[in-house]
Structure formats: C-alpha cells, structure tokens
Amino acid sequence: MLKKLDAFTLIEVMITLVILGVLAGMALPMYTKTVEESRANEARVNLQTIHYGEKIYKLNNNAFWPVRGATKTTGSNLTEINTTLNIDLAVPQFYDISITTDNTGNYTATATRKGDTRTFTINGQTGVVT
Numbered sequence: 001m002l003k004k005l006d007a008f009t010l011i012e013v014m015i016t017l018v019i020l021g022v023l024a025g026m027a028l029p030m031y032t033k034t035v036e037e038s039r040a041n042e043a044r045v046n047l048q049t050i051h052y053g054e055k056i057y058k059l060n061n062n063a064f065w066p067v068r069g070a071t072k073t074t075g076s077n078l079t080e081i082n083t084t085l086n087i088d089l090a091v092p093q094f095y096d097i098s099i100t101t102d103n104t105g106n107y108t109a110t111a112t113r114k115g116d117t118r119t120f121t122i123n124g125q126t127g128v129v130t
Contacts, residue, residue, distance in 0.1 A: 040120070043095040043111035044129050047122040050099060050109045053085030054124060064107040064124050071100040095120075 057065050065084055066072050072081055074089065074097040081099065082089055089097075095111040102108070108123040122129045 039094040039113075040118075042092060043097075043113075043120045046089055046092060046095070046097055047109050047111055047120055047129050049087050049089060050081070050085065050097070051122050051124075051127050053087040054099075054107055054109075055127075057085055058124070063105055064101050066099060066101050066107075068101050068103055068105055071098055073098045 054064050074081065074092055078089060078091060081087070092111070095113055097109060097111045099107055099109045106124045108121060111120045113119070120129050
C-alpha cells in the first residue's frame, strides 16, 4: 500500500506565487512614493531651517544673508551657512540648496533634487515652501 505524502500541489504553489506577485505589484509604487516624499521632506525642513536662520540674521544685521546679488550653495558653503545663520544643517543627501539675495535685499533659498529638476523654494517675503 502506498503512503500519501503531505505536500503542496503545483497549482497551489502557482496560486500562492500569483497572489504574492499581485501584492508586491501594489506595494512597490506605494513604497516608492513614500520614500520620495520623505526625501522631499528633507528639502522642506532644510528650507524652513534656513528661513528661521535668515529671520534671526536680519533682526541682528538689518539685512538678509548673503550680501545683495550673491549666491551661496550647500555644496561649497555649508559650514559658512551654518555658522553665519547660526543653524545646524546636515549635509543634504538628496537635494542641493542655494541661497541667493537679489538686488532688493530679499533672499530666496532653493532646494533642487540631485539628478533631477524638482525644486522647492522659500523666500524672505512669504516664508512658505513652494
């Protein structure tokens, strides 16, 4: 007499794999969107930090930083930005940040996604990240 083996049939294994594939197909876009949103939050937080530093700098010096018509970037001037504005920006991993003061004395800080064209901007007039 033959013993019956407890095992899965090929159909059961195939159905399980199809279900797992469908679940992975639904989860991956949501995961990618969540990761990108967290990276965008890095830019927003850094811009808000710069905005608060700029407000305090203007109260103490009666002008925004850097001097009119100048531009500073996190790539080469991160230490200067942190020291002058008395803030603590970490090295941005996903966005490059630049601070520009126009001829009217108003500043604009822009975060540009590395390897992409997505940007966030904040300026001294509104203080709103766009």
